[in-house]
Amino acid sequence: xxxxxxxxxxxxxxxxxxxxxxxxxxxxxxxxxxxxxxxxxxxxxxxxxxxxxxxxxxxxxxxxxxxxxxxxxxxxxxxxxxxxxxxxxxxxxxxxxxxxxxxxxxxxxxxxxxxxxxxxxxxxxxxxxxxxxxxxxxxxxxxxxxxxxxxxxxxxxxxxxxxxxxxxxxxxxxx
Numbered sequence: 563x564x565x566x567x568x569x570x571x572x573x574x575x576x577x578x579x580x581x582x583x584x585x586x587x588x589x590x591x592x593x594x595x596x597x598x599x600x601x602x603x604x605x606x607x608x609x610x611x612x613x614x615x616x617x618x619x620x621x622x623x624x625x626x627x628x629x630x631x632x633x634x635x636x637x638x639x640x641x642x643x644x645x646x647x648x649x650x651x652x653x654x655x656x657x658x659x660x661x662x663x664x665x666x667x668x669x670x671x672x673x674x675x676x677x678x679x680x681x682x683x684x685x686x687x688x689x690x691x692x693x694x695x696x697x698x699x700x701x702x703x704x705x706x707x708x709x710x711x712x713x714x715x716x717x718x719x720x721x722x723x724x725x726x727x728x729x730x731x732x733x734x735x736x737x
Contacts, residue, residue: 616640616641616642617641617642617662617663617730617733617734617737618641618642618643618644618659618660618661618662618663619636619641619642619643619644619661619662619663619664619665619730619733620643620644620646620652620655620656620659620661620663620664620665621633621636621643621644621645621646621665622645622646622647622648622649622652622664622665622666622667622670622675622678623645623647623665623666623667623670623696624647624648624667624669624670624671625667626645626647628667629645629646629647630645632645632665632696633645635723635726636726636730639726639727639730641730644659644661648670648671648672648673649666649670649672649673649674649675649677649678649681650672650673652664652666652678652682653673653678653681653682653685656682656685656687656688656691657685657686657687660687661691662691662692662733662734662736662737663691663692663693663694663729663730663733664682664691664692664693664694665694665696665729666678666679666693666694666695666696666713667695667696667697668695668697668699668704668708669697669698669699675695675697675708675711676707676708676711677711679693679695679708679711679712679713680711680712682712683711683712688712690736692714692715692732692733692736693712693713693714693715694713694714694715694716694717694729695708695713695715695716695717696717696719696721697716697717697718697719698718698719699718700718704716715729717729
């Protein structure tokens, strides 16, 4: 079993009474990572460093924990990833980072995901960039607005690892 070990003493044990250790099972990440490393599936092979240019992904979400954990997961796939926390920063980063795929939350304060996608599409780099809305909004109106804003995909949170694999494979094939 692959797990993440961290120390988290409960309040009642913090006064020199010992430590409490928790093991969090992250087997799902291990299985996805194993397929990539061992070449056990076509999707995993697509992500390997030997199959061409390294895929660059921009994760855009105002919830820092979501953006950062998405970036951490994508690094397990061997992806070059950057996390940003608002649409305006994303627009500034795109010309320098030149991502192949942008994962964009729709519900962000200020410049929301819809407006961010519209503005990305107007950038010189924006025409070939694969845009995926990654959102809790699954209703028909949100899907329609996403399509109109220029998104290629509309995915509902939380995403299974397999959906990330498939999306990365599609973006990699578009290189």
